[in-house]
Amino acid sequence: MHSSITLDSLTRACSALSRELEGGRIGCVACAHHCKLDDGSRGICKVRYRESGSLWVPWGYTAGLAADPIEKKPFFHVMPGSKALSFGMLGCDLQCSFCQNWMSSQSIRDPAASTGVQSVSAHEIVDAAKSHRCEVLVSTYNEPLITAEWAHSVFTEGKRHGLVTGFVSNGHATPEVLRFLRPVMDLLKVDLKAFREDSYRTLGGKLTAVKSTIADAFDLGYWVEVVTLLVPGFNDSEEELAGIAQFLVGISPEIPWHVTAFHPDYKMNDRVRTPGDSLIRAREIGTQTGLRFVYVGNLLGGTSGSENTYCPQCSAVLVRRVGFSVLERSIGFDGNCQGCGATIPGLWHHDSRLNRAVSRGEGASAKESQKDEVG
Template identity: 40%
Template sequence: MSKVECQLCPHHCKLNEDGIGFCRARINKSGQIVALNYGLITSIALDPIEKKPLRRFLPGSSILSVGSFGCNLRCPFCQNYEISQAGFEEAYARKMSPESLIENALELKGQGNIGVAYTYNEPLVGYEFVRDCAKVAKKNGLKNVVVTNGCFCEEPMRELLPDIDALNIDLKGFTQKFYDKLKGDLETVKRTIQVATEYSHVEVTTLIVPGENDSDEEIRELSQWLATVGKDIPLHITRFFPNYKMLDRNATEVAAVYRLADIARESLEYVYVGNC
């Protein structure tokens, strides 16, 4: 049997029968690429919406946050690497259908829950589950939020976005050199941001990693470009702490985070600092 190419993200993994993609969450089954992690929930919690982070989308509300396993990037500073870098064999998960997840979300409305946030790992490597849950949530009057690295192809994003109310998209940096280290593609992420703003509320997060993406020039270019998409798109400049494969690095200096936030404010109306 010939290989089948996954069309979800720029890796375009070509998989033999039972072959698993770079993301560890997609598999070739009988000539079709399907989500190996469909309905497998590793993390679930009721979070403040600001934790996503979303600062200008229904502030003060809570949202049921769910995660699975897998990711199509390899960030050495990942805070959730136990699930993002896990595969089927390593992930401890429970099975939930879209209907049961949305039932849980509805039961939490009395605690201020507005919907479901697909987050923690990279949710879109489990595209089909997010898509199916989002449709059920929408029918029940709930909001859908996606927290993503944005490294996904335009066609599947356009199919999903009509059911998504808000996104926080990681813009890891503003050079392809940095994205090469993460196994990602800058232009794809930029396009995702552009497309997402046509459908949904969008906020952007950049984690400032010392010595990697922390120059004044890079943040100035990043914020100037983001302003061409929308000057009112909120940008979250967040502080790095040693984690995963970057335990040898120092945390970003607080003063540097505030300085870079001020530079971003030259171009953008809403800039927030995080982890400080």
């Protein structure tokens, strides 16, 4: 276990995501908890604190650095087959009992969790990306929102070298942090973990904040993909899945939705791995609701083509995948279907432009779909 005190030496004072409040307190706007900090106090995430009048934020270390397939993040509409240099720090603003990264995310709260850290500069992370031939830089493993200033610094360096940049996040964000990152960040993967406010409360967060993040990020021009880990008995009712699908269609039917299999982990060992039938049913619900790209992930025994990208116009297979491997790619570098010429949304080549053929709300009313929240 790392104490927050030992990590305090790997911080720096930074005001980019702090706001002065009445009464002398400082408000942190890095995540939707909006902690209000007096001198000597710490945020809910434990890694950000106020001292000598300033907000101190994590800086200059990594607790994980790896060159991963971009499909593992997962981003399925971003340069298929490319590699993403993934870096992480410690801590999270939520406490999910099914966390599959709890050794990093809960290492400050939970004595059973432990991950080593290593000092590193932004320049060294970008060098590692280049030496591993990665075209993408991704902040992941812990919750990147709580270390957003450090990611901003790494991405600024990455942009000097032409890298595409992104977050793998729980989406419990604020408009301020999304705007702060946008000039140097391109991609956002959001975990939409449930569609009930009471379920989110058990994780320590707010569904409304995550929904706003997805809508806001889309409007700001991020490339957004959404993942729902299907946890039996927690979020897998047809009503809840339909609610998620309707909400996403209301923003854009072109947002890829990944429904992935849960396996017992951390403090949630009282239920079985997600049955394959549930994942296939979730995919049907997504496509019947109007989403054009719904993917199944982590399914034992194969996914029968449900990891492939199909042209929504002519049904041609554009990207054939098994797990994190791309077996075949027949989409033009500009993102056009080579069968019928349809424009497929995404960033398909490093030097091409992001395709977003459908604008927000086309396909359903965002307002209408927000009312369909379950719970």
